[in-house]
Amino acid sequence: MQAQKNNAAKTVMEEQYQFTITDKPVKIVQSENGTTYTLLINRAIDDANTFENLVIKYENDGSINATIINYQPFYPLNTMNYFTGTAFNGLQSVTPIVYNDALVSTTGKISSDCYSVCTILCHDLTESGPYSVPHPPGSSCTGNNVTIDCVVTCWGDNIGGEDAGNDIGTADNTSGGGTDSSNNSGSVSTPPNNCGNCNNPIETAPVLELGEEEETLPKKACEELNKMINKPIGNATPPKTVLTNLNDLKSNVTTNKERMYIMSPTLDSFGNINHNLYNENYAESAENQDYVGSDFGGIIIDIMVHTHWNTAKHLSIFSLDDIYDIYKKIASGQISLENQNYFTTMVITAHGTQYALKFSNIHDFVAWGNNYFLGWDVAMSNPNQASPFKEAKEDKFYDDTGIKLGNTPEIKATNELGWASFIETNDLGLELYRVNDTFTQFTKLSTTLMGGLKETPCTN
């Protein structure tokens, strides 16, 4: 199922090459020469036997390269057979595209270009289920389970032939040169005549079309918020609840570090996920720091709460980075269709405000994020420098919404309205709630037809 996207939200690139970026979570690969985003794309007329990925690489030198990889699995109806060993089990072709709105000539010199496509797979195999075979890495894959397998394919081979010409055979690595065999028989042709691009391979973790996760039934956000605070924390002595952790952050909110709790579901004795008993992880930043890394590995996250401890340096409400954090945790599988209804992120501020976010539609959220957050986290050669793509988005966001630093009642009200209207205008698939002092009352914030703030309290 794909979320419908209106044309206004389409990028120039989607319009030009006639595809749509879907709402499947992005896969992000960082390596020493850049950051690669892999996204599933759809065509208006869909070929059921193939799937396509848009692969965008932000190079360390500031340039951007984009390609579309077409995958034609030998067994399209069974994702269990999509990968054998370390490689894709089927035919692949690569089409270079222009990332920005400049027009490209798709004839002439570009047609002889070849690419080294490196497929990243995870081998943290379980005995049964989808993870009994190699698969694109998800939440729990650690470094030593990952394989990278590179093969060379030439874009020019696409022209004028049946599928045989543009397909990948069985090359194992880039040093083996190009392969041009028509199937998996292992025959190898001469190396490609132009592989300048092979020094800079496309590293991609494929995003599949099939293999949807189980989706839990939608629940009322208010109901979940009201239940959430009384859930027990299993790995704490003496025993406590979610509310204990919220009060702990609140009583320390003006100390000079950012603090964070992450609460995760436990497993019951049958190995089922239990969303009514949590384990906690706590982290705090160094003194006077604004960011606490919330990476606790591949654990599932139901509740994520952090503080904004300085009224001069931090917002009275969520920042755009806080939203990116949600997006990234979907990409890593820590938030998924399985726990979307339980997922709550909260901020507790030194301004005396506290807010919560819930999903109203996680598909809308991912579809929005797949466009909005492209390039957000690209590695810069100077590690203290933010990505220019992120800076441009942030400038526009704070200009458009009026959200700003400050601790006056007027600024706090502007920030609430700014977020509520941004969420609605852009179909973020999120709901914003104001939380009272004792964490016992949640009030949904949205906008009225006249553009004012609408407050809808949750009933108990």
Ligand SMILES: [Zn+2]
């Ligand atoms: Zn924050």
